[in-house]
Amino acid sequence: MNLAETINELEILITGANAKHNLSVSQLVEKVLERNEGILTSTGAIRATTGAYTGRSPRDKFIVKERSMEKKINWGTVNQPISEEAFDLLYNKVISYLKSRDEFFIFDGFAGADERFQLPLKVINEFAWHNLFAGQLFINRTKDDTASSEKPFTIISAPTFKADPKVDGTNSETFIIISFEKRTILIGGTEYAGEMKKSVFSVMNLLLPENNILPMHCSANVGFEGDVALFFGLSGTGKTTLSADPNRRLIGDDEHGWSTSGIFNIEGGCYAKCINLSKDKEPQIYHAIRYGSVLENVVVDQDTREADYNDSFYTENTRAAYSLSAIDKVIIPSIAGHPQTIVFLTADAFGVLPPISKLTREQAMYHFLSGYTSKLAGTERGVTAPEATFSTCFGSPFLPLPATIYASMLGQKIDEHEVQVFLVNTGWTGGEYGTGKRMKLKYTRAMVQAAVEGDLDNIETIQDEVFGLNIPIHVPGVPDDVLQPNQTWASYEDYLGKAKELATQFKNNFSKFSDVSPTIAKLGGPLQS
Structure with missing residues (x-):
């Protein structure tokens, strides 16, 4: 199927009598209840359940191997290729399937709060509650918006349509496929709404660098004096919680771009x-x-x-x-200046990383490329307990391009704007998962507050004996012994053994970055293993 045929099939679909365009929140809520897709809770929110798929399905995500993309994409287990023929086959099946439905729902909006870099979106949903979700997460059109000359990126989501792997070239009944040439995201076989959100982020991670904009898997907030802070981290590490600070204004909770003017939220919701x-x-x-x-x-x-x-x-x-x-304290439109502080969030299941440490430039680059954290239960299908993992740039599942492209852009911006960088462990202390305890939120909040307000810029530090990290000897509101992980374990020998085990994993993982400056590997990583 060529591009013209794809556009024609889509036009026939969205102009059909069963297509419900841009319904209001009240209309969608009524549809959800009428169709028994969810229930109304005591606060007025809709509650829906997603069946077997309660998290992302990374094994079922593909990018179409098109001629213009073949040399751009960092192909592998994250960016799995699928042929144009397989995509076209599934596309036709899903279009026909939606045509046969009594009704389906369409949302028109944007990704990107900065109008100069906005991506028009058209979201086509089999479920009314998915369309309500899209209206909450993406940026809504206003009456003053002029029609964009840019062809929108279209999400077509049909959760009850299931693929046949033997015929359709998928790994299971579920599929999430991005075609950059046809500007289409095709989703089926899963009711988990987060697939729509993260697919758009994957698209922006390819498109924004073409405009010299760094896309970032981070939350962001700003103080009342205009000081901006970024919080990088995978799902479950605390980005949303820590950026929703009553003493600061929220810019966004998960996805941002960093241009020559400053940062902007990619989304319109949380x-x-x-x-x-x-x-x-x-x-x-x-x-x-x-x-x-x-x-x-x-x-x-x-x-x-x-x-x-x-x-x-x-x-x-x-x-x-x-x-x-x-949100009470929020900036709309979600645009702010250049950040003064960056916080890398990790949920360390080993329980050996300091709860907060100051990073040198080399350490910042090392830990950004490493992206160490723990996958937390439920964030991906099959994950039932924390698992140690390294997710490059704190977002490798969503990076179509080689990781070093994003890392290089971040390093340049850190240098240019003299940004302070911290590593914060929101994971375990006093022992590994199963023995230790999760770091108290009030302590993490106190450490983050001290970091973003500049209280730690010139404070005395002590170097961690295994990871070489610079640990503040005192943070207001946090017991001093909590700051030193080797003092929180019952057995120092057990701590040291586990710390060296993690240090070895860091070094083994970083060995794959053969094109990174040896200085970063030498000065940024663990001291011993």
């Missing part, structure tokens, strides 16, 4: 992990879950319709999708 969410610990997120929001896989009392955020019956990966406008 997708917060809400297991164990409480009003006391995370008030901004708690109060944002109201009418128009979507709760995903959260247990709800059938009589009171109150959400039980502590119950992981469906999954640990419970989620809340809500508009940025639901």
Whole structure:
């Protein structure tokens, strides 16, 4: 199928009588309830469940191997190729499938708060609650928006359509396929709404660098004096929680671009992990879950319709999708200046990394490329307990280009704007997972506050004996012994053995970056293993 044929088939689909365009929040809520796709909770949010797929399915994600993309994409287990013929076959099947539905739903919006770099989006959903989700997560059109001359990137999502791997060239019944030439994201076989969000991020991770913009898997906020802070980290490491600070204004919770003018949010909403969410610990997120929001896989009392955020019956990966406008202190449009502080967040399941450390430039580049953290339960299909992992640039599942391209751009910007960089461990302390305890949120908040307010810029530090990290000897609001991981374990020998084990994993992982300056590997990594 050539591009013209693809456009024609899409035009026939979206002009059909069963296509419902840009319904209001109230109309979509009514549709969700009418179609029994979800229930209304006590706060007015919709609660939907996603069946077997309660997280992303990375093995089922593909990029079409088109001529213009063949030499650009960093092909491998993350960016799996699929042929144009296989894509066309599935595309036709999904289009025909949606044509046969009584109704489906279309949202028109954008990705990218900076109008100069916005990507027009058209989201076509089999489910009304998925369309409501899209309206919460992406940037909505306004009455003043002029029609873009740029062809939109189209998401076509048909969760109840299942692929036949033997015929369709997929790995399972599920598929998430990006065609850059046809500007289409094709999703089927999974009801997990996060696939739409992350697919758009993958697209932006290819398109933005072409305009000399660094795409980043990070949250961002700004102080009332204009000081910007970025929080990098994989799902579950605390990006959303730590950026939703009542003393600062939120720019965005997950995806941003960094241009020559400053940073901008790629999205118009937040997708917060809400297991164990409480009003006391995370008030901004708690109060944002109201009418128009979507709760995903959260247990709800059938009589009171109150959400039980502590119950992981469906999954640990419970989620809340809500508009940025639901946050009290937020910047709209989500644009700010250059950051003064960068925080790398890691959930260390080994329990040996310091809760906070100051990074040199070489260490910043080393840890950005390493992207060490733990996959937390439920964030991907099949993950039921924390697993140590290295995710390049804290977002390797979403990077179509070689990692060194993003790392080089970040290094240049850190140098140009003299950014302070910190590594913060939101994971375990006093022992590894199963023995130690998760770092207290109040301590992490105190450390982050000290970092972003500049209190740690000139503070005395001590060098970690294994990782070479510079640990502040004192942080206001945090017991001094908490800052030194070797003092929190019952046995120093056990700590040292586990620390050296992790240091070896760091070095083994970093050996794949053969094109990186030897100085970064030498000065940025562990001292011993």
